[in-house]
Amino acid sequence: MEVSNTILQIISSFIEADLRVAAPILIAAIGLLYMEKAGVVNIGAEGTMLIGALAGSIGAYLFQNPWMGALVAALAGGLVGVMFAYLVVTVKANQIVAGIAINILALGGTTTVNRIFFGLNASSSDIPSFTKVAIPLLSEIPVIGSLFNQLGLAYLAILMVPFTYYLMKKTTIGLSIRSVGEHPESADTAGINVFRIRYGTIIIGSMIIGVAGAYLSVGLLSFFSENMVSGRGYIALASVIFGKWNAFGVLGATLLFGFGDALQIRMQAIGSAIPYQFLLMLPYLLTVAAWSGFVGKAVAPKASGKPYFKG
Amino acid sequence: MKGKIRIILTVLIIMCISAGTLFAGGQKDEIADDGKLKVAILLPGVITDQGWNTLAYNALKAMEKNLDAEIAYTENTPASDYEELFRGYANAGFDVIMGHGFEFGDAAKLVAKEFQDKYFIVTSTMISQEPNLASFVINDIEAGFVEGYIAAMLTKTGKIGTIGGMEIPPIANQQKGFLAGAKYYNPDVEVNAVYTGSFHDIAKGKNMAKAMIETGVDILTPNADETSLGVVEAAREVGVTIVAGGGSDLGEKNGDIVLLSLMQDYGRVFTLLVQSTLDGSFKAEPLVMGLAEGVTSLSSYRGNITLTTDQKVKIDTLVADLISGKVDPMDYTD
Numbered sequence: 293m294e295v296s297n298t299i300l301q302i303i304s305s306f307i308e309a310d311l312r313v314a315a316p317i318l319i320a321a322i323g324l325l326y327m328e329k330a331g332v333v334n335i336g337a338e339g340t341m342l343i344g345a346l347a348g349s350i351g352a353y354l355f356q357n358p359w360m361g362a363l364v365a366a367l368a369g370g371l372v373g374v375m376f377a378y379l380v381v382t383v384k385a386n387q388i389v390a391g392i393a394i395n396i397l398a399l400g401g402t403t404t405v406n407r408i409f410f411g412l413n414a415s416s417s418d419i420p421s422f423t424k425v426a427i428p429l430l431s432e433i434p435v436i437g438s439l440f441n442q443l444g445l446a447y448l449a450i451l452m453v454p455f456t457y458y459l460m461k462k463t464t465i466g467l468s469i470r471s472v473g474e475h476p477e478s479a480d481t482a483g484i485n486v487f488r489i490r491y492g493t494i495i496i497g498s499m500i501i502g503v504a505g506a507y508l509s510v511g512l513l514s515f516f517s518e519n520m521v522s523g524r525g526y527i528a529l530a531s532v533i534f535g536k537w538n539a540f541g542v543l544g545a546t547l548l549f550g551f552g553d554a555l556q557i558r559m560q561a562i563g564s565a566i567p568y569q570f571l572l573m574l575p576y577l578l579t580v581a582a583w584s585g586f587v588g589k590a591v592a593p594k595a596s597g598k599p600y601f602k603g
Numbered sequence: 604m605k606g607k608i609r610i611i612l613t614v615l616i617i618m619c620i621s622a623g624t625l626f627a628g629g630q631k632d633e634i635a636d637d638g639k640l641k642v643a644i645l646l647p648g649v650i651t652d653q654g655w656n657t658l659a660y661n662a663l664k665a666m667e668k669n670l671d672a673e674i675a676y677t678e679n680t681p682a683s684d685y686e687e688l689f690r691g692y693a694n695a696g697f698d699v700i701m702g703h704g705f706e707f708g709d710a711a712k713l714v715a716k717e718f719q720d721k722y723f724i725v726t727s728t729m730i731s732q733e734p735n736l737a738s739f740v741i742n743d744i745e746a747g748f749v750e751g752y753i754a755a756m757l758t759k760t761g762k763i764g765t766i767g768g769m770e771i772p773p774i775a776n777q778q779k780g781f782l783a784g785a786k787y788y789n790p791d792v793e794v795n796a797v798y799t800g801s802f803h804d805i806a807k808g809k810n811m812a813k814a815m816i817e818t819g820v821d822i823l824t825p826n827a828d829e830t831s832l833g834v835v836e837a838a839r840e841v842g843v844t845i846v847a848g849g850g851s852d853l854g855e856k857n858g859d860i861v862l863l864s865l866m867q868d869y870g871r872v873f874t875l876l877v878q879s880t881l882d883g884s885f886k887a888e889p890l891v892m893g894l895a896e897g898v899t900s901l902s903s904y905r906g907n908i909t910l911t912t913d914q915k916v917k918i919d920t921l922v923a924d925l926i927s928g929k930v931d932p933m934d935y936t937d
Contacts (some may be wrong), residue, residue, distance in 0.1 A: 471840065513805055515832070519649075524807075553807075556633070562795075568797065568800070
């Protein structure tokens with residue numbers, strides 16, 4: 293009895309950890325999905341997240357409220373979005389180059405601002421962070437109850453999945469966004485303002501990506517640290533492709549990645565004999581395996597990565 | 604249209620360059636030749652990591668004060684730039700140029716040949732080259748031994764853990780010592796030694812620590828620079844205790860949860876070595892330093908556990924025995 297209880301506990305904490313690891317990637321991937329659907333590839337998600345993470349910790353510190361941190365992060369992300377949109381939509385710069393520029397700018401910029409603002413030895417005590425919110429009843433279900441005891445932002449991330457799916461598939465705005473991503477010339481002929489749609493999706497998407505950064509700095513942890521995003525922005529970009537540009541697919545992709553990471557961490561923690569280098573590869577291996585096994589062909593929006601030159 | 608794109612590209616390039624310059628941190632381009640001692644160091648990470656790189660930064664600051672030296676440093680040095688940066692600092696008139704980590708060894712050897720009138724020092728390795736390249740390593744096995752001994756003494760669950768960044772010599776040695784020290788105190792204690800694979804991914808450190816705590820570990824020893832801060836956060840949430848490795852005083856900012864840190868006084872070593880280049884006693888040889896040289900030391904006790912007098916005496920005895928050579932950690936490693 294006691295043994296099975298322990299196993300249930302391990303499974304329960306495992307499920308909780310899966311979502312905890314996956315949530316920041318999921319939020320960023322959903323943000324990316326908006327602009328990807330409109331035919332914009334934003335490799336700068338990593339840098340946008342980093343800027344969001346710093347803005348989040350500064351906002352939370354100034355207002356002594358984590359939700360204000362998330363709001364400031366969204367605004368900062370939106371600003372980055374405006375800059376990116378100007379580069380890739382208005383002046384039609386190469387999207388990859390513009391994205392890389394944002395990543396480099398973010399790395400240097402956040403480092404400098406962080407040191408000016410928080411000094412060289414930041415301590416976590418002054419920055420309030422999100423606490424876990426247990427949903428009544430649901431969180432008491434055995435084993436999977438841990439799913440309903442997460443940071444507030446994590447629920448928001450989950451709720452955004454059906455919302456985004458509905459928005460893209462069932463609404464006029466969604467149809468406009470998709471048509472801009474598939475065939476901007478036709479969309480333009482049909483009276484859809486391609487520039488406005490791309491600007492809108494990039495700015496909204498970047499705001500969401502900014503919040504993903506805040507999830508790291510005022511959610512999972514309670515301080516900002518240089519380069520703390522550590523590649524999660526790129527994983528988010530991969531998740532969008534892996535999830536076949538579909539909100540539920542993206543959810544599946546990020547949860548699978550989170551599963552792999554939570555699993556490798558637990559295997560190391562119980563002292564598995566497998567060399568740790570292999571365990572560290574696990575989330576990536578799982579993703580590659582799933583990719584080659586089940587996912588099949590992913591079809592990108594046809595105008596993906598291409599600037600639109602109005603006739 | 605084309606003209607516009609060109610303008611934007613130019614702007615982008617300027618942005619990249621200025622961002623890169625920002626990121627290079629304290630690098631100084633123009634150094635006046637005023638006869639002052641000039642010391643530069645190449646760092647693998649950022650000076651705010653409260654670990655490996657903070658140690659070097661503080662050591663550099665100590666030299667600025669103690670030796671009235673002019674200092675410069677480069678953060679996040681990419682491996683492809685090791686040589687060029689060594690050469691760049693040498694050309695810019697720096698007298699002593701250091702690389703903070705064994706990985707700088709090969710580049711230092713190469714450049715040291717070209718600049719025989721400059722001194723090169725590499726940390727955490729055992730290399731040397733006549734007449735101007737020396738290195739030193741801090742006895743990490745010994746430090747890990749003390750950490751493991753204390754952790755084994757304090758655990759109530761009989762399970763302790765150490766979380767390293769990557770399997771590189773200083774950390775692999777610390778873990779080796781940790782295992783030996785724990786077994787030396789109590790052969791039955793269960794020790795779990797893991798790696799996060801990153802010195803920067805704080806979230807990963809936190810997740811790893813949480814998973815270990817779930818398996819019953821109640822004393823944790825992080826040795827992973829910035830990632831250690833995530834371990835501290837996880838420990839704080841649950842209330843387990845940290846015995847810190849990695850060389851800087853982690854408890855200075857986290858005194859609520861860190862019992863003590865095994866500190867490594869790089870400032871002392873740096874100052875000694877650089878002074879030797881001034882008075883001519885510099886020797887191109889590798890040095891090993893530890894408790895006996897006063898380079899490794901124990902921080903004051905803080906944290907959420909109060910040690911009994913008996914426990915304190917035991918720790919002091921172990922340190923004394925390690926210094927006198929009565930206990931040799933190597934006898935207890937596999």
